[in-house]
Amino acid sequence: MNKFAQLDHAHVWHPFTQMRDWLRGEPIVIARGQGAVLRDVKGREYLDANSSIWTNLHGHQHPKINAAITRQLKQIAHSSALGFANEPASLLAEKLVSAADPKSKTATAQLRKVFFSDDGSTALEVALKLAHQYALRTCGKKIRPKILSLDGAYHGDTIGAVSLGHIDLFHKAYGGMLFPTDKVMSPYCYRCPFNRARPERNDARKYRKCHWECVGKVEQKFSAQKKKGNPYAAFVFEPLMQGAAGMIPQPSGWLGQVTEIARHHGALLIADEVMTGFGRTGVTCHVDDRTIADVVKRPASAKLFATARVGIVPDFLCVAKGLTGGYLPMAATLTTQKVFAAFLGEYEEFKTFFHGHSFTGNQLGAAAALASLEILQSAASVRARARLQKQMHEELQSLWALPQVGDIRQVGLVAGIELVKDWRTRQPFALRERAGIRVCEAMAKRGVLTRPVGNVIVLMPPYCTTPAQVHQMISALGAAVKSALKN
Ligand SMILES: Cc1ncc(COP(=O)(O)O)c(C=O)c1O
Structure with a gap:
């Protein structure tokens, strides 16, 4: 050996x-x-x-990413974000918000702030903690912020992320360590109990016969929780496709309907784009030669995030894996000015977001991510x-x-x-x-x-x-x- x-x-x-x-x-x-x-x-x-467990975007040894890391290495590999800013992280934050929220340059933009961390799990932990605190600060201390996620959900392996998860094989063993969250039916058309279609040689979404019962289940769940006097603080989902649940794609229209329900009930939207981000869900829904020609003419029209593709701007957008083109461990949680504002105050009010990691905003990772974004936005x-x-x-x-x-x-x-x-x-x-x-x-x-x-x-x-x-x-x-x- x-x-x-x-x-x-x-x-x-x-x-x-x-x-x-x-x-x-x-x-x-x-x-x-x-x-x-x-x-x-x-x-x-x-x-x-x-792609090396869903991380690599442009292939290994991409000359532009290699060069960007080498260039950065000659300046500095890492300095702390506790107390200091740095060039590549500042540039990257700006590029990420403009890729995620098409209105980023206007007053109506929602996603404006970026909290950097290390991997998909920490990106979700940040969103969870922020959503929890935001709910307490805006709805009063009496509520117990509760979170809803999807059946089969997987959002990472740290304790908060595992609490959001609903895959017994991975998560049951940690039962005693977790905080309670609720789950709701996800649209698994191939094995959906409401799909009356017999199997065909086609993607089950295309021949399903149902009445959108899965959307009805989401509405029922939100309504029932509201009746208890403690509406869900946040709804967590992977947009367009749930990865570790078994690559479960959402039928066209599902995401728009359920996010509208969640919004209607006052829940924050946490979009986990750890797998789906950075172009993974494709340039358009259907690609034929004409649409290929169209998107190539306007590369900016090829949205990098699943949420942006369906016109949803969440309150939290979590990215990792492909952020650096799959080169280095780096993650980001994007959020809104509204959430950010809830953490502002005098020092002694202690409204600070008490959370951070040693490598937050790491320069090498940020340099790789900037190069990766530039490649992604090229016509080629x-x-x-x-x-x-x-x-x-x-x-x-x-x-x-x-x-x-x-x-x-x-x-x-x-x-x-x-x-x-x-x-x-x-x-x-x-x-x-x-x-x-x-x-x-x-x-x-x-x-x-x-x-x-x-x-x-x-x-x-x-x-x-x-x-x-x-x-x-x-x-x-x-x-x-x-x-x-x-x-
Ligand atoms: C959707 C999703 N969220 C979060 C994670 C956790 O990411 P990481 O393994 O980088 O902690 C994963 C990992 O596969 C994932 O697929």
């Missing part, structure tokens, strides 16, 4: 990993990356089909993303021929492929059958790396992935399903 693999086995404890299984095999030790390709210490090459990147979105859609159609493919759900540049025993019955594989893991292992043998969410295979390629590489990813997935799940 390679020396680094031995050291890993001796000392490293991997996240979300059954270490007994891990210690049975020889790990792939990644040594280099270039574009969408990862290379291990033995010189084998793999496609990075989940918009064109590449539109083409990738279109090609993924076309190639994914080939997978419908496999009886173990129940649903293929694509939102922009993310696709979730749900594996089932037989598409005609939608019968799921039991988790202990490790269907998703087996398929991903078979894909790795074919030179494609990704990680499943239960029985859902995730394809989330870097935006620089070439047509030949997309073809390889999807063919490897088809072949892996055939070999790993043959009866």
